[in-house]
Amino acid sequence: MDNKTVLITGSTQGLGRHIALDLAAKGASLLLHGRDRGRLDQVAADVRAVSPGAPVRTYLADLADLGQVRAMAARVLDAEARLDVLVNNAAIGFGTDHTRREVSRQGHELRFAVNYLAPRLLTRELLPLLTASAPARVINVASAGQAPLDFGDVTLEHGYGGEDAYCRSKLAMIMSTFDLAAELPADRVTVNAVHPAHLMDTRGVRESGLTPAVGIDEGVRPTVRLITDPALATVTGKYFDQFTESPAHEQAYEATARARLAALTRDLLA
Incomplete structure (x- = not known):
């Protein structure tokens, strides 16, 4: 991972923090995202303590606000010369x-906003x-827990x-993940999703x-494999x-369901 730059969302705790520590030891330059400045500074310090001299930069944003997602992306584009890997790890659980339905800054159901709309937009x-940094990789941290979308009530208002x-x-x-992968040449940017482990202690x-x-x-190893394994290059x-x-x-x-989701997503992100 020498000379590779990796952005990890949700890196202040749990899986994201452990991936950051693992990749720092492998020589990666890390872009760490979090929504709490104190915890973000702490994980950056933890990385530097484990891997002195590891290049680490931090990006603060609340993914429940799509405006902050756009602003963070703009800061990354302005500040970073390259981005070899994007790990969309940040998520909200149950x-x-x-029984309590919560909404994001833009009024979208909170889990749909943070777990799907935010990484899609980012x-x-x-x-x-x-x-421009190709070959590059996008890793979406998904889950074995999957439920079909009801296009009459996608965000569970009822x-x-x-x-x-x-x-x-x-x-x-x-x-x-499947849609974006179909758009991009595999020798330029790969896009994959992973269920890292069942009920990790997070x-x-x-x-x-x-x-737990x-x-x-248990979740770090399969996720890092998607980031680093040469056999998965394309x-x-x-x-x-x-x-x-x-x-x-x-x-x-x-195909019909994916097309309906893509159309809905364009409307929600407009």
Whole structure:
């Protein structure tokens, strides 16, 4: 990873923080994103403590506000000479109250906004820099928890449930992964999605009322593999369950559903 620049969203805790520490030890230049300045400065200090001299720069933004997503992308484009890897890791889980529907700054259902719209927008905004840095990679941290979108009520204005909202947002991310991969030459920019591990010991899992099943390291290894493995240099448009290429939910392969999601997304991001 020497001379490779990697942007990791949601890097102040959990999987994102551990990926940052792993990549710093491999020689990567890191662009760390978070929404809390204190925690962002702390993870940057942690990286430097583990890997003295590691190039680290930080970007502050709340992904629940698409305006801040656009502003962060503009800062990256202005400040960075290259971007070899984008890891869309930041996400919101089911929530402590699974019955409480929350909304983003723009009024979108919060999980759909943070887990899908924000990484979709960030990737599109940074695509010129990724393409200029080719070969480059986009890794979308998805989930085995996937639920089909109901295009009559995509963002669950009726019968809300936090688990369903989360699973819908992750399937939307995978559907967008497939679409973007089909647009881009595989020898220039690859786009893949990964379920890193089942119920890792993260704050999001615990706050959702779930019992962690594995340590965070179980999710680091398959995610870092997608970032670094030369054998995956031109592999694109895939969904991986940890190390294994696997089928996503069947709706992800429905052209009509993907087209409807793309049209909705254009409207929401306009």
